Amino acid sequence: MASDLQAQGLAIVIMGVSGSGKSTVCKMLAKTLGCNFIEADDYHSQSNKDKMSRGIPLSDEDRIPWLETLSSTIRNYLINGDTVTLTCSFSESSTGRSSDQLILTISLGTIATAGTITLCLVAPAEVIAERIKIRSNEEKHFMPAKLLQSQLDLLQMDEAEQISKIDATSGLQNIVNSIILLINNKYKCGNENLLPVSFPGSGLSLL
Ligand SMILES: Nc1ncnc2c1ncn2[C@@H]1O[C@H](COP(=O)(O)OP(=O)(O)O)[C@@H](O)[C@H]1O
Ligand SMILES: O=C(O)[C@H](O)[C@@H](O)[C@H](O)[C@H](O)COP(=O)(O)O
Numbered sequence: 001m002a003s004d005l006q007a008q009g010l011a012i013v014i015m016g017v018s019g020s021g022k023s024t025v026c027k028m029l030a031k032t033l034g035c036n037f038i039e040a041d042d043y044h045s046q047s048n049k050d051k052m053s054r055g056i057p058l059s060d061e062d063r064i065p066w067l068e069t070l071s072s073t074i075r076n077y078l079i080n081g082d083t084v085t086l087t088c089s090f091s092e093s094s095t096g097r098s099s100d101q102l103i104l105t106i107s108l109g110t111i112a113t114a115g116t117i118t119l120c121l122v123a124p125a126e127v128i129a130e131r132i133k134i135r136s137n138e139e140k141h142f143m144p145a146k147l148l149q150s151q152l153d154l155l156q157m158d159e160a161e162q163i164s165k166i167d168a169t170s171g172l173q174n175i176v177n178s179i180i181l182l183i184n185n186k187y188k189c190g191n192e193n194l195l196p197v198s199f200p201g202s203g204l205s206l207l
Helices: 002-008 022-033 046-053 060-079 099-108 110-115 125-137 145-154 172-186
Strands: 010-015 036-038 083-088 116-122 164-167
Touching (some): 010 022, 010 060, 022 083, 022 172, 060 083, 116 172, 125 145, 164 172
Parallel strands (some): 116 164
């Protein structure tokens, strides 16, 4: 199993509602690990972005083409044995399962279950609302604070999926270090060089 993981690469999925810090943390993590970074928002169609900026939550239908493109991109990284960090907000679908995860699973097949680790950034709603407000006042992002509640309502984490929760109110370096330690613990299986990365200056290592 361990050597399969090495051959297939690893996708580190950082989930959480808008404003929880996914993009910031993912970028820092990718820089620390020296690996690839995917900003899921970059894969949205203009019409999806326009819809959200008007304060209308996306439907599963809106999300499907987005997730399919995202999934095939991730799949290519994994097949090439690369490590990639990506942002991903999960939402409950009409089937009662998180639609993002459902599509990722369908598209990635067994690779998804073998080669991904998912972590969720969590923080009190008021902290996140304040961050979104500041960000949208600076006109840095299409997502309005108005949609936060819909995302909090829909955020679904199945205990069985063992998604580790990360305190998103902590300092950014602490968050990144915690994530690295979690990955380290998950994959501490005696297989050296599981991730094709090193941690310059961090004093941390994966195995
Ligand atoms: N741990 C943190 N502490 C303080 N501010 C943060 C933290 N993480 C993110 N932020 C800030 O919160 C805002 C939203 O972060 P962002 O990474 O864009 O969230 P997301 O990608 O989940 O929407 C940004 O302005 C960012 O600088
Ligand atoms: O499935 C969705 O409803 C959207 O993908 C939605 O999650 C949106 O893209 C982000 O939440 C906004 O971007 P940030 O989460 O990066 O703020």
